[in-house]
Amino acid sequence: MVNCLNRKAPVIGFDKIRTLMSNKFFDTMRAVTDILKQKDVALTTDARTSIAKEGYVTCTVQFIEHKTWTLHHFSLGIFKQEGNSTTEDVVRYAEGHMQTLNVRYCQLTCVVTDTEATMIAAGRNFKEKSSQAGGSTAWHGCIDHKLELVTTLDFKDVQESIGTMATCRAIVAYFNSSLKLKEKTRQG
Numbered sequence: 001m002v003n004c005l006n007r008k009a010p011v012i013g014f015d016k017i018r019t020l021m022s023n024k025f026f027d028t029m030r031a032v033t034d035i036l037k038q039k040d041v042a043l044t045t046d047a048r049t050s051i052a053k054e055g056y057v058t059c060t061v062q063f064i065e066h067k068t069w070t071l072h073h074f075s076l077g078i079f080k081q082e083g084n085s086t087t088e089d090v091v092r093y094a095e096g097h098m099q100t101l102n103v104r105y106c107q108l109t110c111v112v113t114d115t116e117a118t119m120i121a122a123g124r125n126f127k128e129k130s131s132q133a134g135g136s137t138a139w140h141g142c143i144d145h146k147l148e149l150v151t152t153l154d155f156k157d158v159q160e161s162i163g164t165m166a167t168c169r170a171i172v173a174y175f176n177s178s179l180k181l182k183e184k185t186r187q188g
Contacts, residue, residue, distance in 0.1 A: 032074055033101050039063045041103060042110040043126075045094045046142075047085040047119065055081035059094050061103065076101070087121040091129070105135035115141040115149060 044060045062073040076097040081089060090113075098108070111126040113119035123139030130137030151165065175181045 029100065035072075036061065036063070036101055036103055036107075039107060040109045041107055042112065043094055043098070043108060044112045045090055045119075045122070046114055047081065047090060047116075055083070055085050057081055057085060057090055057093050059097050061097070061101070085118055087118055087125055090119065090122040091125045094126075095129075105130040105133035105137060108135060108137045110138045110140055112140050112142055115145045 041061050041063045044062065045058065047055060047057045049055050056078050058078040059076040060073055061076060062071060064071055079093060094111075098104070108126070108130060111123055113123050120139075120141070123141075127137055127139050175185060
């Protein structure tokens, strides 16, 4: 229930809100495009399946400001994937964002994906396309995924480690679920 209302405030309709949001979106995209001009960038992309078994692909672009060594990153979006995620879908989605932001392969220094087979193949595909366009894009697997793979393999044969690994995962999940705890951890 509304208890107080500024009677002088104009009523804003759905069409007006949609127009304002569209304008803000395009202004932001132009600003990001200007920022990324002539910058060496890295691209992170990942595919996920929701609890409802729906597939999604996401993409983020990052760069480091050379003068200040400040990391900048922009989430470029997420789209719902129909059916299984393929290498071509992942690359096409990321390339669509690159094209929208006028980022060329010669600017793309690195692509980071997880270490699942489709994403590794996407990384190879990015490298190949970059090479064909005169770039030298590298592919790197996500360090979190690599650490998980290594620790899983390393402790697989040690029966006593099963409970330890479960406890470690629970602790990580606990800290990841709380912004307050994350901040305290960062502060030391």
